Amino acid sequence: MYCINCGAKLESTEKICPLCDTKVHCPDVTETKEPLYPAGRIPKLKHRSNTFNGAVIIMFLIPVAVSFLADFHYDRNLSWFGYVLGALILGYITFALPLWFEKPNPVIFTPCAFAGVTVYLCYINFITSGDWFLTFAFPVTGGFCVISTAVVTLMRYLKKGKLYIWGGAFALTGAFVALIEFLISITFRISFTGWSLYPFAVLVLLGGLLFYLAINKSAREIMERKLFF
Amino acid sequence: MSKTEKLRWAKLDNAAKIYPAARRKNWSNVFRQSATLTDAVDKEVLSSALAVVVKRFPTIASRLRKGAFWYYLQEVESPPGIIDEYSYPLTFMSRKEMRKCAFRVIVYKNRIAVEFFHSLTDGTGALVFLKNLLAEYLEQKYNISVPLENGIVDRRQKPVDEETEDSFLKVAGEVSQSRKDSNAWRMSGEGEAQGFLNLTCFKLPVKDVIDKAHQYNTTLTVFLSAVMMKALLNLQKEKTPSLKKQKRIKLLIPVNLRNLYPSKTLRNFAMFTIPEIDPRLGEYTLEEIINVIYHKMGAEITQKHMSSVIAANVNDEKNLFLRVAPLPLKNLVMKTVFNSVGEKKSCLTLSNLGLVKFPEIMKKYITRMDFILGVQAAAPYNCGVVSFDDTVYVNFIRNICQPELERHFYYVLKETGIEATLESNRK
Numbered sequence: 139m140y141c142i143n144c145g146a147k148l149e150s151t152e153k154i155c156p157l158c159d160t161k162v163h164c165p166d167v168t169e170t171k172e173p174l175y176p177a178g179r180i181p182k183l184k185h186r187s188n189t190f191n192g193a194v195i196i197m198f199l200i201p202v203a204v205s206f207l208a209d210f211h212y213d214r215n216l217s218w219f220g221y222v223l224g225a226l227i228l229g230y231i232t233f234a235l236p237l238w239f240e241k242p243n244p245v246i247f248t249p250c251a252f253a254g255v256t257v258y259l260c261y262i263n264f265i266t267s268g269d270w271f272l273t274f275a276f277p278v279t280g281g282f283c284v285i286s287t288a289v290v291t292l293m294r295y296l297k298k299g300k301l302y303i304w305g306g307a308f309a310l311t312g313a314f315v316a317l318i319e320f321l322i323s324i325t326f327r328i329s330f331t332g333w334s335l336y337p338f339a340v341l342v343l344l345g346g347l348l349f350y351l352a353i354n355k356s357a358r359e360i361m362e363r364k365l366f367f
Numbered sequence: 368m369s370k371t372e373k374l375r376w377a378k379l380d381n382a383a384k385i386y387p388a389a390r391r392k393n394w395s396n397v398f399r400q401s402a403t404l405t406d407a408v409d410k411e412v413l414s415s416a417l418a419v420v421v422k423r424f425p426t427i428a429s430r431l432r433k434g435a436f437w438y439y440l441q442e443v444e445s446p447p448g449i450i451d452e453y454s455y456p457l458t459f460m461s462r463k464e465m466r467k468c469a470f471r472v473i474v475y476k477n478r479i480a481v482e483f484f485h486s487l488t489d490g491t492g493a494l495v496f497l498k499n500l501l502a503e504y505l506e507q508k509y510n511i512s513v514p515l516e517n518g519i520v521d522r523r524q525k526p527v528d529e530e531t532e533d534s535f536l537k538v539a540g541e542v543s544q545s546r547k548d549s550n551a552w553r554m555s556g557e558g559e560a561q562g563f564l565n566l567t568c569f570k571l572p573v574k575d576v577i578d579k580a581h582q583y584n585t586t587l588t589v590f591l592s593a594v595m596m597k598a599l600l601n602l603q604k605e606k607t608p609s610l611k612k613q614k615r616i617k618l619l620i621p622v623n624l625r626n627l628y629p630s631k632t633l634r635n636f637a638m639f640t641i642p643e644i645d646p647r648l649g650e651y652t653l654e655e656i657i658n659v660i661y662h663k664m665g666a667e668i669t670q671k672h673m674s675s676v677i678a679a680n681v682n683d684e685k686n687l688f689l690r691v692a693p694l695p696l697k698n699l700v701m702k703t704v705f706n707s708v709g710e711k712k713s714c715l716t717l718s719n720l721g722l723v724k725f726p727e728i729m730k731k732y733i734t735r736m737d738f739i740l741g742v743q744a745a746a747p748y749n750c751g752v753v754s755f756d757d758t759v760y761v762n763f764i765r766n767i768c769q770p771e772l773e774r775h776f777y778y779v780l781k782e783t784g785i786e787a788t789l790e791s792n793r794k
Contacts (some may be wrong), residue, residue: 147788147789149570156790172476174790180561232636
């Protein structure tokens, strides 16, 4: 029999044309040959070993237990254990939590990691009775969160323009370093010395270089030729 | 000494070493050969036949084990159970499965299929295994006597040393060939869910294909390879109309080295040649593509050339630093090399097993043969070809939804005047 759409010659067992997906209709064919493969028998794929993820949890639990015992043993009271626990939970959220997912989406997990940092900062501020430097820590965390999430999102969803993305990321980070010095000078009451201009200049130059390579094809080819590995 | 320790073991051959390291989460290099019989398969008789055959071919009927420095093969203690067919061939073979047994015997209605992890053997070795399994099965089932010809051996005899040797080490030359090669165009598409693999079988009349190949003064393999390359050219042109942006079309054609060197090994003993077309140079006719492939094969499928290519691989294996490196480190290095180089040099593989012959007494029980390659790790297609009786079976395997290459292949074939009958495992 033949496909009515593309004209391909098909075996009598075919229900859909394998070339154009057209449903096969041939009332004359009465032959009941077996299909090439049985329908509906799909093996379940085991995507990730839970043993590995369990081992990672144990790796995190060991320092939790050790620091708890050490802190408690020292003065029969818990003083610094909360900081260690918070840091370990933060590390787990950032590096180990995505392992539980089949295809972890970095666009979701990157801001999640920064949200964890924010909660940890709030905890430190709470423990130190509001004596911690949130006017510095919050804007820095927020700034890095915006830059990282933007880079990760653009890299994931844009097929082209990687050099532009990284060029922009370098330039923005350079500008952000200058902002960090400004925040340090406000929060810690240190005079503005301008040290941030050095990383600013380097990062903006690097960003500019990447933009130049993105625009200039021949320069890009030279760099590819010289630096490939 | 325990029973397990008495089992025979073997080092992986030179070509086999890369495959365990190159495995991925949902991919391993597995291929399938199958025979369709006139009657429904009797699983009990097949199990009994398998028990005889696994003893005869200990390097094929093996499991993959880990040493401190290298993987090795150990013969299976008992034959694996017969598996029922899934909706697609070559389902993922996990590490756990390979540790138990690195091949499977699968039954569906009249069909007996064997799927092999590529470290065990190549297409030729696998065919000998399948032929002998069929011979033993038919003898037990129909009480016939199969003569020892066309690859059928005495299954009660002990394994022959020549069959288990690593022939690569014997034929490696003094001078190594450079592995530098350009990258090929990569096909892509929307991936199938749950690891489903689409199989499309083109059934072609042997006579028509051979007549057409002879019209072009060439062989069946070269003709089908040319049709495939033309289909790839047309597909790339459809996807990337700008000539300047098009990439090289390269086809990996495995070469059975047993035809070049006097070897009887049943382990891996194949190399490959990769003819290529640069579409930026202009439109290629089928005749021009045939010339490119023919001359490339003529230049490379020689003892001298192949020995120099093998030498490069054997030298790596003999490298002291690589040998003393622990297995996890070796795996890391080999996987990195495989991912960055191994599969980028061709669009897909077209492997022709050739015309399968059986003793006359067996032939009347067999109606069809198939040879199916697994998809590549990072490329969505592969193609296995085998001829039996009066039909050529061209099996396309694909892990993406769109059957674009098959469509172009069909039309190129049709333009030459050959009409294929299609069969698939469409959901």
